[in-house]
Amino acid sequence: MKGLHLFPLLLVMFICxxxxxxxxxxxxxxxxxxxLWKPCSRAQAEVLSNSxxxxxxxxxxxxxxxxxxxxxxxxxxxxxxSQAKLEKYLxxxxxxxxGHYLLAYLIAKEAQLAPMKGLDLVxxxxxxxxxxxxxxxxxxxxxxxxxxxxxxxxxxxxxxxxGDMDNALEYYEKAVNVAPDFAMNRLGLAxxxxxxxxxxEACVHYDKALQSKCFDAKLLKVDSCKKLVKVCExxxxxx
Numbered sequence: 001m002k003g004l005h006l007f008p009l010l011l012v013m014f015i016c017x018x019x020x021x022x023x024x025x026x027x028x029x030x031x032x033x034x035x036l037w038k039p040c041s042r043a044q045a046e047v048l049s050n051s052x053x054x055x056x057x058x059x060x061x062x063x064x065x066x067x068x069x070x071x072x073x074x075x076x077x078x079x080x081x082s083q084a085k086l087e088k089y090l091x092x093x094x095x096x097x098x099g100h101y102l103l104a105y106l107i108a109k110e111a112q113l114a115p116m117k118g119l120d121l122v123x124x125x126x127x128x129x130x131x132x133x134x135x136x137x138x139x140x141x142x143x144x145x146x147x148x149x150x151x152x153x154x155x156x157x158x159x160x161x162x163g164d165m166d167n168a169l170e171y172y173e174k175a176v177n178v179a180p181d182f183a184m185n186r187l188g189l190a191x192x193x194x195x196x197x198x199x200x201e202a203c204v205h206y207d208k209a210l211q212s213k214c215f216d217a218k219l220l221k222v223d224s225c226k227k228l229v230k231v232c233e234x235x236x237x238x239x
Contacts, residue, residue, distance in 0.1 A: 058098060
């Protein structure tokens with residue numbers, strides 16, 4: 001999961017987008033009547049986003065996020081236009097942690113689909129995710145802190161960008177504390193620990209991820225997990 005720390009133009013954001021590539025499961029999550037990762041259509045997203053009701057606007061943004069994550073829509077322009085509608089909502093609802101989380105996610109999708117702009121968008125991702133972490137850390141099973149952990153782990157280090165291992169570990173640990181039985185939190189922390197040469201602790205969290213209620217073997221197909229699997233399974237064989 002570690003980012004490319006040499007050339008800004010090679011920055012590829014995998015904060016989102018793995019689900020379509022690896023056929024990974026998306027776990028629905030409900031927050032205040034808004035359901036994340038629920039299948040929907042582009043037409044539904046449009047109708048909801050143009051509604052005057054706050055809950056509809058958030059559901060529209062959630063729908064757009066699903067369309068982008070599932071690969072049903074692969075357009076940076078769509079990700080950007082979805083942000084604009086959500087930003088209008090947040091201008092009046094600054095304390096919506098869910099709104100800030102969805103905005104951070106949509107910005108990340110724009111960065112992924114238009115990688116030449118990726119580095120320029122990182123500060124906005126960070127700002128919105130930090131707001132979400134402070135306001136609603138429980139959203140999406142510790143989603144805001146998991147997002148920040150991955151962002152700090154993958155982004156290039158200073159002075160190019162904000163990549164920072166200490167911050168990555170801090171936020172992944174927060175995500176685990178919020179939702180300890182959510183496998184993606186454990187796997188994220190385990191991968192960061194492995195990158196920091198904390199092999200034993202990394203494998204402890206790896207094993208706990210395998211035992212969690214929401215674990216799906218497809219999660220281990222992601223490139224970022226391959227080293228983790230090799231090391232931790234290798235240790236078991238050696239024992």
